[in-house]
Amino acid sequence: MNTTAATEGTSMTNRTTLAQLREMDAGQAASLPVDRLALLLDEVAALKADAKHLADLLHDALHTRYGALAAAVRRAEGKDTGRARIADEGFEVVADLPKKAAWDQPKLAVAVATIRGWGEDPADYVTTEIRVPESRFTAWPPRIRAVFEPARTVATGRPSYTLEPKDAA
Numbered sequence: 001m002n003t004t005a006a007t008e009g010t011s012m013t014n015r016t017t018l019a020q021l022r023e024m025d026a027g028q029a030a031s032l033p034v035d036r037l038a039l040l041l042d043e044v045a046a047l048k049a050d051a052k053h054l055a056d057l058l059h060d061a062l063h064t065r066y067g068a069l070a071a072a073v074r075r076a077e078g079k080d081t082g083r084a085r086i087a088d089e090g091f092e093v094v095a096d097l098p099k100k101a102a103w104d105q106p107k108l109a110v111a112v113a114t115i116r117g118w119g120e121d122p123a124d125y126v127t128t129e130i131r132v133p134e135s136r137f138t139a140w141p142p143r144i145r146a147v148f149e150p151a152r153t154v155a156t157g158r159p160s161y162t163l164e165p166k167d168a169a
Contacts, residue, residue, distance in 0.1 A: 015036065015039060016032055016036045016039075016040060018040065018044070018047075021040055034163060037163060038163040038165065041162075041163055062093075062095075066086055066088075066093055066095050067095070069084075069086055069095075070084040070086060070093075070095030070097070071084075073085070073086060073095075074097070080097075081097045081098065082096070082097065082098075082099070083095065083096045083097075084096075084097075108126070111126075112126060112128075132148065132152075137152070
């Protein structure tokens with residue numbers, strides 16, 4: 001694609017298509033007028049929403065078709081969660097119901113104290129992770145922050161951008 005032609009004018013009638021975008025590298029795409037970038041972002045967002053809707057619909061359809069049967073297979077195997085394998089028209093359907101354990105932190109602290117009280121090392125049974133919310137860290141007095149700073153590493157995530165049209169007022 002001729003990047004000069006792609007960058008001339010900012011008319012919203014001369015649209016860049018997603019097919020054209022697929023043929024560009026990041027530099028070429030970056031040279032597009034901002035109104036075209038905004039339109040492309042809108043199209044991609046609509047595709048993502050549609051893909052999510054379709055994926056959710058198929059998930060619900062599979063659950064409707066196999067959910068009860070998978071639960072019966074799990075019960076027959078003496079389990080509430082995990083994989084159930086179902087044969088259907090030349091396919092093996094693997095219906096996985098993962099287990100999600102949630103732990104009450106204050107109750108865990110009591111359990112750890114109990115084990116410690118018995119003279120055992122809780123590290124033999126549990127792992128302990130100390131977290132510091134960034135909002136709390138930044139609110140601490142400098143003296144307290146200085147104690148924790150050697151244990152702190154700051155990394156960045158992936159940058160994100162939104163394009164919002166300004167009011168034409």
